[in-house]
Amino acid sequence: MPIQHYLFLSLALFSIGVMGVLMRRNAIIVFMCIELMLNAVNLLMVAFSKMMGTADAQVFVFFIMVVAAAEVAVGLAIIVMMYRKVHSVDINILNRLKH
Numbered sequence: 001m002p003i004q005h006y007l008f009l010s011l012a013l014f015s016i017g018v019m020g021v022l023m024r025r026n027a028i029i030v031f032m033c034i035e036l037m038l039n040a041v042n043l044l045m046v047a048f049s050k051m052m053g054t055a056d057a058q059v060f061v062f063f064i065m066v067v068a069a070a071e072v073a074v075g076l077a078i079i080v081m082m083y084r085k086v087h088s089v090d091i092n093i094l095n096r097l098k099h
Contacts, residue, residue, distance in 0.1 A: 006047035013040035027079050027089040038068055 013036055020033030042061045049057035079089060086093050 003047055003051050006043065010040045010044040010047070013037070013043070025090050025092055027082065027091050030091060031075050031079065035068065035072070038064065 017033040017035075017037035017040060020036070021030050024030050024033065042064055045057045045061050045064075049055065049061075082094070083089055
């Protein structure tokens with residue numbers, strides 16, 4: 001498959017993720033959109049690694065996935081604690097947590 005298909009798919013996934021972060025107010029959906037953008041970049045790195053014939057970028061993608069797994073654990077813990085405090089996952093309500 002040509003590299004252009006990977007580029008288009010990665011661009012589409014990243015664009016969907018950016019639009020989700022900018023337009024949504026639900027913390028869980030925003031969090032999922034951030035993960036979608038991260039996976040779009042990972043797809044692009046693996047595609048370029050395949051095109052170049054080296055495995056250097058694939059090792060880097062593995063480390064990005066490990067960091068993303070840790071990010072999911074911490075992010076979901078923060079969202080759960082926010083829900084326990086204000087009984088909502090709306091990110092506009094986060095100003096209440098200052099007090």
